[in-house]
Amino acid sequence: MKPGLLSTNEVSNMLKVNESTIKRWTEKGSLRCIKTPGGHRKYKMKDVVDFMDTFSYDVTDLLVPAKENFSKVPVSTDYAILTKDFSALSELFYNTMLEGNRENTFQFLNLLYSNRISQIDLFDKIVVPSFQKIGMQWSVGQLGIEQEHLASNTALHSILKLQDVISRRPKHGGIALCGCLEEEYHEIGITCVNNILDANGWTTYYLGANLPVESFVDAIESYVPHIVCVSTTTPKSQKHVLQQCNALRETTSIINAKLIVGGGIPDVLKKKLPADHIPSSIADLVIYVNSLPITKRVHA
Ligand code: B12
Structure with a gap:
């Protein structure tokens, strides 16, 4: 057909x-x-x-339940979109980003977004599972490091480009600072966080990967954000994460900002982290930030 x-x-x-x-x-x-x-x-x-x-x-009433694993039966993209078959859509996204064509990958995301798949679902239900598959295949040697890098760069580029076509809520005055802790190079997740906040009316400052904690503190003092979003997935040690988050928390409490930490955080660490919230997903983040009061900020 x-x-x-x-x-x-x-x-x-x-x-x-x-x-x-x-x-x-x-x-x-x-x-x-x-x-x-x-x-x-x-x-x-x-x-x-x-x-x-x-x-x-x-x-x-038409939605089919999401499958646990990636679909084995290829279905047409249109059918997968209409039935919100996130498993099949993740598989399609996985194939597209591994081909390494940035434009096609952007066009794929744009097609889904234009067909009423929300940006939140794109990230939580399509991008994340596709990368879990890549990570799993990489760890058992089924994918080379070069393929993982190509896929990451292709996806990152397409996610950034998608932001140009996303419809945004009007600015509500909230300021968000987003970045990764020192020596953290996994930056696709925090890019998604930044883009979601931007689409939801926040003024965002994106600090990217591997930010020394002193510079993070300086940025909090300069931008006086309402929320500070931090990503950490592969820290040197739990002690290192705790030290950095403690330093950030000290500064956020002075300016009455919320410290939000995400990424691949193990449960034992979650209990010790000095964070105001540790969302389990982008959807969870959006619910949390929507509940926050926004007070007027005066830049230093
Ligand atoms: C791509 C990738 C890389 C790329 C990253 C490229 C880039 N520009 O970002 C590169 C090649 C750099 C890389 C390097 C490494 N990686 Co790597 N990587 C991955 C991979 C395949 C995908 C990560 C990703 O981007 N996912 C997509 C995003 C959208 O999902 P996410 O990061 O989970 O973010 C979501 C949520 O967590 C959340 N989120 C994230 N941050 C935040 C922050 C806030 C505030 C909030 C609210 C939410 C939030 O929002 C996102 C959307 O829902 C994962 C596999 C996996 N299972 O995830 C391995 C993985 C994370 N990497 C792993 C490893 C081991 C490494 C290396 C140590 C490998 C090595 N020996 O060098 C290095 C470490 C580098 C470093 N110090 O940071 C392991 C980590 C295991 C662990 N927990 O200890 C994984 C799980 C692979 C595996 N199966 O073993 N990696």
Whole structure:
């Protein structure tokens, strides 16, 4: 089948009606279709979505539960988008970023975003699992370091480019500072955090990877943020993370800012971390920051 076109059977599964009902709606003109030279009906996803909009179809009823593992059966991108099959979409994103084509990877994310997959779901449910697969394959030698680097750079570029097309909430005056602790080079997660905050009306200052703690403290003093978002995944030691977070917390408490720490933090460390919040996901972060009061800040 031509990519992007759905069969009568696929549409009937989505709308949970018989194929004969789909044919009747098509003949009535309620649902647009394309006739192939062989006389078969094919449907564009956009037309199915328009139909659902027009007839107030309950889309939530159509969602299929996310699968635990990556889908073994290749499905069309359109079908995966419509059914919000995050497992299949992660697999597609994984393949795209490993090819190393930045433009295609951006176009893929943009396609999902344009089809109502939220930026939060893009990060938590598509980017993160794709990278978990990369990390797992790298650790057992199925992927080379060069492939992991190519995929990371391709994904990072496409995530940054996507930010240019994301619709933003108006600025509400909140200021956020985002960066990684010293010797931390995993910066895709904190880039996602920065972009989500930017889309949610925060003015963000992005400090990137591997920031010496003294410089982080200086930045807090200069920008007087409401929230400081810190990422740590592979620290030298737990002691090192605690020392750095203690120094940051000392400064954030003076200016009444919240210290938010994320990344791959083991449970034992979570208990000791001097953080105001340790979100388990981007979705969790958004709920937390939306609950914060924003007071007017005066820059030093
Ligand atoms: C890409 C990658 C790299 C790249 C990073 C490139 C870059 N520009 O960022 C490079 C090649 C640099 C790298 C290096 C290393 N890596 Co690496 N890497 C990964 C990989 C494959 C993906 C990480 C990623 O970007 N994921 C995508 C992002 C979006 O997900 P995320 O980081 O989890 O972030 C999400 C949340 O955690 C959260 N989040 C993250 N930060 C924050 C902060 C806040 C405030 C909030 C609210 C939320 C939040 O939001 C994100 C979206 O939900 C992981 C595998 C995996 N399972 O994740 C291994 C992995 C993290 N790396 C690992 C290792 C061992 C290393 C190295 C030590 C390898 C080596 N021997 O050199 C070095 C360490 C470098 C360093 N000191 O930082 C291990 C870590 C195991 C561990 N916990 O000890 C992993 C798990 C791989 C594995 N299976 O073993 N790595």
